[in-house]
Amino acid sequence: MSVPTVIVHRDAEVLAQAAAARLITRLVDTQAARGSAHVVLTGGTVGIATLAAVAATAARDAIDWRALDIWWGDERFLPDGHPERNETGARQALLDHVDLDPARVHPMPGPDSGLSPEEAAESYAIELAKAARPEDHGPVPQFDLLLLGMGPDGHVASLFPGQPALYEKDRSVVAVHGSPKPPPTRISLTFPAINAAREVWVVAGGGEKAQAVHLALSTAGPMQVPAAGARGRHGTLFLLDRASAAKIPSTLGRIASP
Numbered sequence: 113m114s115v116p117t118v119i120v121h122r123d124a125e126v127l128a129q130a131a132a133a134r135l136i137t138r139l140v141d142t143q144a145a146r147g148s149a150h151v152v153l154t155g156g157t158v159g160i161a162t163l164a165a166v167a168a169t170a171a172r173d174a175i176d177w178r179a180l181d182i183w184w185g186d187e188r189f190l191p192d193g194h195p196e197r198n199e200t201g202a203r204q205a206l207l208d209h210v211d212l213d214p215a216r217v218h219p220m221p222g223p224d225s226g227l228s229p230e231e232a233a234e235s236y237a238i239e240l241a242k243a244a245r246p247e248d249h250g251p252v253p254q255f256d257l258l259l260l261g262m263g264p265d266g267h268v269a270s271l272f273p274g275q276p277a278l279y280e281k282d283r284s285v286v287a288v289h290g291s292p293k294p295p296p297t298r299i300s301l302t303f304p305a306i307n308a309a310r311e312v313w314v315v316a317g318g319g320e321k322a323q324a325v326h327l328a329l330s331t332a333g334p335m336q337v338p339a340a341g342a343r344g345r346h347g348t349l350f351l352l353d354r355a356s357a358a359k360i361p362s363t364l365g366r367i368a369s370p
């Protein structure tokens with residue numbers, strides 16, 4: 113797995129704008145090379161702000177949106193259209209404003225599906241397995257880009273410190289119960305699925321994340337600080353603002369915005 117590269121922007125607004133520009137370039141390059149791309153979206157403050165920044169730039173038209181598979185790294189187990197669903201945030205910020213192929217948008221099922229959280233996780237794992245090609249050598253597509261927000265406790269997707277989901281070695285998707293952050297019931301990709309991505313980008317802004325960022329990039333293990341396990345096969349980026357990067361050694365971070 114790759115060693116993280118850390119890029120620090122001036123503030124959360126520049127961070128979202130720069131992450132959006134980087135995301136567009138990444139997807140355009142992937143589609144130029146392979147014809148299509150798989151991207152995994154995240155919820156969270158900077159994650160959704162990044163999608164809104166993509167929607168706001170004319171450069172978004174450089175992406176062939178109909179040749180893009182869109183997945184989620186986690187979802188709050190709430191009814192369709194609920195404002196707290198990560199899917200709802202992503203649709204409002206970006207997906208409702210671009211010409212997607214609906215068959216290639218893969219939201220995680222919620223209670224409206226009639227499935228239990230465990231069944232919903234299993235059904236998402238099956239959907240991922242169907243999309244995996246022989247060259248992916250596994251039960252999920254090798255996502256071209258997987259975005260993750262990070263909580264002040266270091267959680268990524270819905271993998272929270274000390275919870276059983278962190279130890280999952282076989283399944284690509286699990287149900288999460290008793291999440292310390294509401295709502296308590298969620299669906300999440302596991303580390304094996306996250307680590308299958310070619311590139312993993314952690315986007316985090318704000319001083320309340322500084323300690324978790326520091327630990328994720330230093331001595332902590334993923335059971336203590338899940339973001340420490342957020343690594344891609346070929347590349348891992350921590351895209352930060354100055355506040356969230358405040359506790360990392362200055363030698364680690366590359367300042368990208370004056």
Ligand SMILES: O=C1O[C@H](COP(=O)(O)O)[C@@H](O)[C@H](O)[C@H]1O
Pocket residue numbers: 154155156157158159186187188198260261262263264268269270293
């Ligand atoms: O609950 C969640 O929180 C994280 C981070 O959220 P933030 O508002 O602190 O940035 C998010 O990445 C995750 O997808 C989500 O379900």
